[in-house]
Amino acid sequence: MTPLPQAAVARMPVYLRVLSQLAAAGASRVSSAQLADSSGVSADVLRRDLSGLGHLGQRGVGYPVEVLRQAISQALGLNQDQSVVLVGAGHLGTALAGYTGFAERGLRICAVVDADPALAGTACGPLSVQPLDDLTTVVEDSGARLAILAVPAAAAQKVADLLVRAGVQGILNFAAVEVSVPPGVSVRAVDLSAELQLLAFRNGTAG
Ligand SMILES: NC(=O)c1ccc[n+]([C@@H]2O[C@H](COP(=O)([O-])OP(=O)(O)OC[C@H]3O[C@@H](n4cnc5c(N)ncnc54)[C@H](O)[C@@H]3O)[C@@H](O)[C@H]2O)c1
Numbered sequence: 201m202t203p204l205p206q207a208a209v210a211r212m213p214v215y216l217r218v219l220s221q222l223a224a225a226g227a228s229r230v231s232s233a234q235l236a237d238s239s240g241v242s243a244d245v246l247r248r249d250l251s252g253l254g255h256l257g258q259r260g261v262g263y264p265v266e267v268l269r270q271a272i273s274q275a276l277g278l279n280q281d282q283s284v285v286l287v288g289a290g291h292l293g294t295a296l297a298g299y300t301g302f303a304e305r306g307l308r309i310c311a312v313v314d315a316d317p318a319l320a321g322t323a324c325g326p327l328s329v330q331p332l333d334d335l336t337t338v339v340e341d342s343g344a345r346l347a348i349l350a351v352p353a354a355a356a357q358k359v360a361d362l363l364v365r366a367g368v369q370g371i372l373n374f375a376a377v378e379v380s381v382p383p384g385v386s387v388r389a390v391d392l393s394a395e396l397q398l399l400a401f402r403n404g405t406a407g
Contacts, residue, residue: 204275208249212272213305214239215249219269220304231262278306283342285368287335287359288350289314289324292374296348297325310342315355335359339366346370353377360387 204212218238222230236246250256250263253271257263273279284302286293286309297312312324315332322329330338339347347368349356356375363371370386373379381387 202252204249204252208252209276211239211241211245211249212276214241215246216269216272216276216278216305219265219272222265223269227265229262230265230268232257235263273306276306281306281308282346283308283310283344284346284348285310285335285339285342285344285363286312286324286348286350287314287332287363288348288374289316289319289322289329290350293348293350294324296350297327299325307346309348310344311338313338315351332359335362336366339363339368344368347372349373349375349379351375 215235218235219230221238232243232247232250236243239246241249247257250268253268253275256268256271270279281303284307286297289297289312293312293314297309302309309325309327311330312327313330313332313335314320314324317331319329320331338344345368347363347370349359349363349371351359353375354377356373356377357379360371360373360379360381364381364385369384371379371381371388373387373389376391376393378389379387
């Protein structure tokens with residue numbers, strides 16, 4: 201099967217979330233119109249995206265919810281749990297470590313690392329904080345290929361470098377600074393302030 205286009209991959213988690221909600225509500229089939237509507241895309245875009253997964257839908261009958269959910273999970277590599285190392289056990293890190301919703305999406309925070317010696321060995325969600333000196337071993341031993349950066353901006357690049365050297369290939373960066381990574385490693389930045397500013401602008405509430 202040809203690889204999915206990047207734009208389609210970016211929309212897959214949204215389809216997956218809607219399908220999970222439908223499955224939880226007991227639905228066994230969904231029409232492309234309904235799935236498209238709930239996902240905020242056009243039916244054409246949805247059909248094109250899902251055609252990359254094989255022939256799963258039937259005209260007039262729709263898609264089988266569970267089969268489609270499995271196919272998307274497999275395409276995203278989520279049918280086997282993805283281990284994620286979390287760096288930074290502060291306010292944000294603690295909230296993320298305690299979030300139970302990751303597991304439902306095939307993601308598992310397997311370790312929490314922090315530079316503050318006072319935090320080493322303390323609880324962060326269900327995990328115990330490990331010292332920064334152990335970061336390389338933690339990544340190597342867990343086999344984690346994903347990491348979350350929840351450290352101050354000033355520390356982000358240094359931690360990203362350590363993570364990449366240890367084998368991490370994807371970083372979700374919450375720090376308000378751009379981090380550079382070598383080719384083959386991906387970074388996605390989360391900036392809630394920017395999202396809120398965008399909403400304020402769109403709603404005309406800015407100024
Ligand atoms: N993107 C967003 O929308 C968003 C929202 C909230 C916070 N943030 C950012 O997330 C980061 C964390 O925020 P917070 O409120 O949890 O801060 P915090 O100060 O509560 O926690 C930061 C933690 O990082 C640890 N740390 C510092 N240097 C480190 C290093 N080199 N290696 C490992 N750990 C290190 C500290 O010991 C501390 O426990 C900050 O950069 C903040 O600006 C972003």
